[in-house]
Amino acid sequence: MKTKIFFLILVSVFTIDGMAQSAIRSKQFNLESGVAIQGFDPVAYFTLQKAVEGNKKFATNFEGVTYYFASASNKELFLKDPKKYEPQYGGWCAYAMGATGEKVEIDPETFKILNGKLYLYYHSWTNNTLLKWNRDEANLKSKAEKNWMNFFH
Numbered sequence: 001m002k003t004k005i006f007f008l009i010l011v012s013v014f015t016i017d018g019m020a021q022s023a024i025r026s027k028q029f030n031l032e033s034g035v036a037i038q039g040f041d042p043v044a045y046f047t048l049q050k051a052v053e054g055n056k057k058f059a060t061n062f063e064g065v066t067y068y069f070a071s072a073s074n075k076e077l078f079l080k081d082p083k084k085y086e087p088q089y090g091g092w093c094a095y096a097m098g099a100t101g102e103k104v105e106i107d108p109e110t111f112k113i114l115n116g117k118l119y120l121y122y123h124s125w126t127n128n129t130l131l132k133w134n135r136d137e138a139n140l141k142s143k144a145e146k147n148w149m150n151f152f153h
Contacts, residue, residue: 026064028151030091030106035059035066037120040108042067042085043074045118051109062086087118089148094119095129098140101147104129114141 032038037054044052054068058075061067062082069075078085089097094112096104110123110130114137121130133140 024064024152025090028090029065030103031065035068036091037067037087038106038108039068041070041074042087042118043077044070045111045113046085047074047077049113051111084116085118087120089119089144090151091120093122093129094144095121095133095140097147098133098142098144101143101150103151 026034029036035056036042039054039056041052041054044050052070054070054074056068058069058072059066060069060075060079062078065086067078069078088094090103091106093104093106096102104122106120107123108120110121110128112119112121112130112133119133121128121133123129
C-alpha cells in the first residue's frame with residue numbers, strides 16, 4: 001500500500017512539473033494563435049532546406065507548443081526527436097536574442113541551420129538580421145544562449 005501511495009505521489013509531482021514546464025514554454029515561445037513558427041513546418045527546414053507552410057491537419061503539441069507540418073511523415077519525424085527540430089530561442093529572432101536579449105518577431109523564410117539547429121531571423125525590406133548575425137555569429141550565439149536562459153528564471 002505504501003509503495004502504491006508513493007508511486008501516485010511521484011506521478012503527481014512529475015505531472016504537475018510537466019504541466020508547469022508546458023505553461024512556461026507556451027508563455028516564452030513565439031506563438032501566433034498558439035502555433036509556433038507562424039504555422040511553418042519545422043522539419044522541412046532540415047529535409048528540404050526551405051520554409052514550407054504546415055497544415056493544421058498534421059498538428060502536434062510538444063510540451064505546450066503546437067507545430068504544424070506539411071505531411072504526416074514530417075510530423076512522424078518530429079515526434080521521434082522534437083528537440084532536434086524545434087527552433088532555437090523559442091522561435092524568436094536569433095540576432096535580436098544575441099544583440100539585445102529581446103524577443104523580436106521573425107520572418108519564417110529567413111533561417112539558418114547551424115550545427116543541426118534551426119535559427120530564425122527578422123527580415124523586412126530594409127533589415128535582414130541574418131546578414132548581421134553572419135558577421136558576428138560566434139559572439140551573438142554565445143550572448144543569445146545566455147539571454148534566452150534569462151526568460152526561464
